[in-house]
Amino acid sequence: MIGMRVLSAIVLCIPAALSAQAPTASPLPTLAGVWEPSDPDRTDRFFSVGLAPLPGDGRLTIEQRSDRLTVTMTMPDEKLDPILSFNGRFYQTVVYRVSPERWRPVGFGAGGPQLPTAPTWFADTLVIPNARPSARPVTTTYSLEGARLKVETRVEISEGRSNTVTEWFKRVQ
Numbered sequence: 647m648i649g650m651r652v653l654s655a656i657v658l659c660i661p662a663a664l665s666a667q668a669p670t671a672s673p674l675p676t677l678a679g680v681w682e683p684s685d686p687d688r689t690d691r692f693f694s695v696g697l698a699p700l701p702g703d704g705r706l707t708i709e710q711r712s713d714r715l716t717v718t719m720t721m722p723d724e725k726l727d728p729i730l731s732f733n734g735r736f737y738q739t740v741v742y743r744v745s746p747e748r749w750r751p752v753g754f755g756a757g758g759p760q761l762p763t764a765p766t767w768f769a770d771t772l773v774i775p776n777a778r779p780s781a782r783p784v785t786t787t788y789s790l791e792g793a794r795l796k797v798e799t800r801v802e803i804s805e806g807r808s809n810t811v812t813e814w815f816k817r818v819q
Contacts, residue, residue, distance in 0.1 A: 675790045678710040681815035701725045715742045
C-alpha cells in the first residue's frame, strides 16, 4: 500500500519535473524603431559606391511582429534622385514574412551548413536570404549588439568568394 502511494507520487511528479527542466524559448530581440547610421560618414562612403542601400543621413524604420518584419528606408531627395535616374525605381518599404520558429541548421555534410531559404531567426539574428533584388545571392542579417542595430549584407561573388558589409545603427525612436 505504501509502495503504491510512493509510486503514484513519483508518477505525478515526473511531468512537473520535466516541464521545469524543459528549455523555454527566449523572446525574440525587438528590432522595431527608427534607426539612423551610427557613423554617417562611413555609411555615406558605402552608399556612394553602391555597398549600402541608405546614405549616412538616411533612416530605417522597422516594424516587427512575430510573423512579419517591415523595413522602410527614407533618405533626402538629393540622394534619392540619382538612384531614380539610374534605376528608375527605389524599393522604399519591404515586408518580410518571418518564421516565428528559430531555425536550426541540419545536415552539414560536405557542403557545409545549409542556409535558410526564407526569412527566419537563427538564435538572436534575423537571417533574410535575397533581401534585395540582385543578380547575385545576397543574405542580410539583422541583430542587436547592446543598444545598436547591426545589419550585415553578404553578397556571393563567385564560388568561395563573398563580400560582407556591416552597418551599425543607433535608435532615435
